Amino acid sequence: MKGVIRDVIPQLELFQPNSADDALAVLAEHGSDAWVYAGGLDTLDWFKDRVKRPRVVVDLGRVESMREIRSTAGGIEIGAMARLIDVVNHPDVQARFPALAFAAKSAASPQIRNQGTIGGNVGQDTRCWYYRDGWTCYRAGGNICYASPPTAMNREHCILGASRCVAVNPSDTAPVFVALDAQMVVRRGRSERVIPAEEFFVGPEIDIERMTALEPGDLLMSIRVPSAWSGSRVYFEKVSDRTTWDFALVNVATALQESGGVIQDARVVVNGVAPTPVRLTAVEDAIRGQARNEQTAIRAGDISIQGVSPLTHNGFKVNLMKNLVRRSIRDEPMNEV
Amino acid sequence: MNQEIIEVTEETTQQGVSRRSFIKGAIAASAAVSSTNYLFRANGGTVLAQAPAAGAVERLITVTVNGRSRRIEVPPMETLATTLRYKLGLTGTKIGCDRAECGACTVLVDGTPHYGCSLLTHSVRGREVTTIEGLEAEDGTLHPMQQAVMEEQGFQCAFCMSGFIMNSVALLNENQNPTRKQAAEWLSGNLCRCADYDKILTSVQRAAEITRGA
Ligand SMILES: Cc1cc2nc3c(=O)[nH]c(=O)nc-3n(C[C@H](O)[C@H](O)[C@H](O)COP(=O)(O)OP(=O)(O)OC[C@H]3O[C@@H](n4cnc5c(N)ncnc54)[C@H](O)[C@@H]3O)c2cc1C
Ligand code: SF4
Ligand code: FES
Ligand code: FES
Numbered sequence: 402m403k404g405v406i407r408d409v410i411p412q413l414e415l416f417q418p419n420s421a422d423d424a425l426a427v428l429a430e431h432g433s434d435a436w437v438y439a440g441g442l443d444t445l446d447w448f449k450d451r452v453k454r455p456r457v458v459v460d461l462g463r464v465e466s467m468r469e470i471r472s473t474a475g476g477i478e479i480g481a482m483a484r485l486i487d488v489v490n491h492p493d494v495q496a497r498f499p500a501l502a503f504a505a506k507s508a509a510s511p512q513i514r515n516q517g518t519i520g521g522n523v524g525q526d527t528r529c530w531y532y533r534d535g536w537t538c539y540r541a542g543g544n545i546c547y548a549s550p551p552t553a554m555n556r557e558h559c560i561l562g563a564s565r566c567v568a569v570n571p572s573d574t575a576p577v578f579v580a581l582d583a584q585m586v587v588r589r590g591r592s593e594r595v596i597p598a599e600e601f602f603v604g605p606e607i608d609i610e611r612m613t614a615l616e617p618g619d620l621l622m623s624i625r626v627p628s629a630w631s632g633s634r635v636y637f638e639k640v641s642d643r644t645t646w647d648f649a650l651v652n653v654a655t656a657l658q659e660s661g662g663v664i665q666d667a668r669v670v671v672n673g674v675a676p677t678p679v680r681l682t683a684v685e686d687a688i689r690g691q692a693r694n695e696q697t698a699i700r701a702g703d704i705s706i707q708g709v710s711p712l713t714h715n716g717f718k719v720n721l722m723k724n725l726v727r728r729s730i731r732d733e734p735m736n737e738v
Numbered sequence: 739m740n741q742e743i744i745e746v747t748e749e750t751t752q753q754g755v756s757r758r759s760f761i762k763g764a765i766a767a768s769a770a771v772s773s774t775n776y777l778f779r780a781n782g783g784t785v786l787a788q789a790p791a792a793g794a795v796e797r798l799i800t801v802t803v804n805g806r807s808r809r810i811e812v813p814p815m816e817t818l819a820t821t822l823r824y825k826l827g828l829t830g831t832k833i834g835c836d837r838a839e840c841g842a843c844t845v846l847v848d849g850t851p852h853y854g855c856s857l858l859t860h861s862v863r864g865r866e867v868t869t870i871e872g873l874e875a876e877d878g879t880l881h882p883m884q885q886a887v888m889e890e891q892g893f894q895c896a897f898c899m900s901g902f903i904m905n906s907v908a909l910l911n912e913n914q915n916p917t918r919k920q921a922a923e924w925l926s927g928n929l930c931r932c933a934d935y936d937k938i939l940t941s942v943q944r945a946a947e948i949t950r951g952a
Pocket of ligand 3: 834836839840854
């Protein structure tokens with residue numbers, strides 16, 4: 402009966418509103434006591450382990466309007482409640498942003514993709530096991546990081562961009578959204594703001610207790626992917642221990658605009674290496690105006706690892722990142738769904 | 739909480755009063771009682787007396803499981819796997835990891851495979867849930883996938899079996915002629931600790947044959 406006891410999640414109040422307006426009203430009323438619940442796949446672990454204990458849960462599962470994926474004049478708008486499988490299968494996503502469909506397909510497992518949402522995928526918390534097991538580290542409001550000492554288990558943690566906390570952003574779709582210069586549409590009460598994906602993910606130097614710019618009361622409504630990079634060469638690749646379930650050790654999303662074999666513009670983004678997806682602007686600057694060939698790719702890889710500082714057990718990520726950046730420029734995108 | 743006990747009794751009568759179903763009923767009833775105690779403790783004994791706030795969910799809900807509409811009392815944060823096993827006595831659905839990492843709890847919701855351990859029962863209100871108990875026909879004829887597992891001896895300990903079978907049923911509904919590779923990919927969200935993957939895939943191939951009438 403052990404499983405039964407553990408599965409009884411502590412009492413809290415559940416709301417299942419039918420509209421975004423109703424959801425926002427409940428969120429406004431309860432502020433930081435409220436938790437937004439999408440597919441629940443990140444959420445339920447926190448609740449089962451009693452590590453996060455909000456008083457109120459607002460389940461968006463019945464807000465039909467937030468599930469829509471539609472083509473707009475400027476690109477594609479993906480409702481935050483679209484499931485990963487909806488993103489994988491959507492004909493317009495496949496046709497215009499095949500790397501996004503491929504990245505969504507690379508996440509988690511089939512059953513999780515049948516339920517996990519795109520909003521939850523970009524909104525999910527880090528997988529640092531110290532933190533997820535309820536240790537009171539920096540990210541949990543304490544004043545120590547258990548993952549950074551030399552004796553710690555930190556194979557999956559940061560090799561760059563750390564500030565006290567060395568946990569990484571685990572999302573497979575996040576780097577693609579940053580590479581495609583997507584815009585996150587956020588509502589709070591009646592006001593709406595649009596945040597570039599690049600600024601949506603926040604590191605510990607900005608707020609050590611959050612992974613995104615979302616604050617209590619905020620609802621991510623949709624993600625707008627502009628046409629600008631549609632039809633460009635967009636490469637995504639993820640390396641993980643197992644192809645199902647496991648999070649990226651490193652993943653890369655590179656968008657290139659080419660003309661006559663010369664790189665006109667580039668956005669190169671890696672994830673799994675820092676607390677946020679990281680745009681490698683030094684690499685972008687170095688390859689802009691260069692021929693897309695082996696030499697340029699090697700140089701890009703070398704530049705990508707300048708300034709990294711791996712921990713005891715994750716030095717392998719340095720070579721991994723170098724090789725993935727190299728391949729993302731040299732090889733043909735796989736983009737299979 | 740009487741409701742659950744009544745429900746289980748109904749199930750028991752339907753199945754015929756065997757010792758096994760009587761025990762199942764008793765377990766379900768005691769689980770329901772203990773979870774009530776838990777809730778009372780957690781909220782100082784006032785849970786059931788509170789007036790529902792606007793927009794809050796009702797605890798007494800109707801879910802459709804294996805074609806039967808079931809009226810049950812469900813706390814807001816109860817998972818579907820828990821409801822199925824400990825309230826409805828449908829213990830064919832297993833709980834392995836309880837965190838979306840093994841697939842033992844896989845059930846179909848409107849035909850789509852989900853991890854029952856990681857889905858709220860309140861999220862399946864108004865939707866069709868199918869469990870392993872709902873596969874056989876009324877006259878007891880096994881589903882082709884069940885038949886195939888018997889013929890091919892697909893599993894060893896079979897703890898993972900219900901999850902694999904449910905997920906395979908969803909696959910066969912979509913594709914009556916899957917390749918081994920397609921089946922392996924479709925089933926990649928299920929683990930088998932006995933590592934019977936080869937025999938499981940052979941069972942899926944056999945089930946596809948039976949389905950196609952080959
Ligand atoms: C075993 C396992 C393996 C996984 N492997 C991978 C992987 O390899 N790659 C990968 O990318 N992901 C992986 N995931 C994550 C998974 O893909 C889901 O994306 C993730 O669990 C969250 O999606 P959800 O809809 O279930 O979100 P939820 O758990 O409901 O939400 C996650 C977070 O986002 C917030 N949130 C969600 N939607 C909104 C919104 N609209 N507005 C404001 N806040 C919101 C919630 O408050 C919560 O904090 C894995 C998950 C599990 C359980
Ligand atoms: S890496 Fe971050 S989340 Fe993990 S223990 Fe250190 S402070 Fe906490
Ligand atoms: S018990 Fe649900 S996935 Fe393991
Ligand atoms: S047969 Fe034993 S776990 Fe699969």
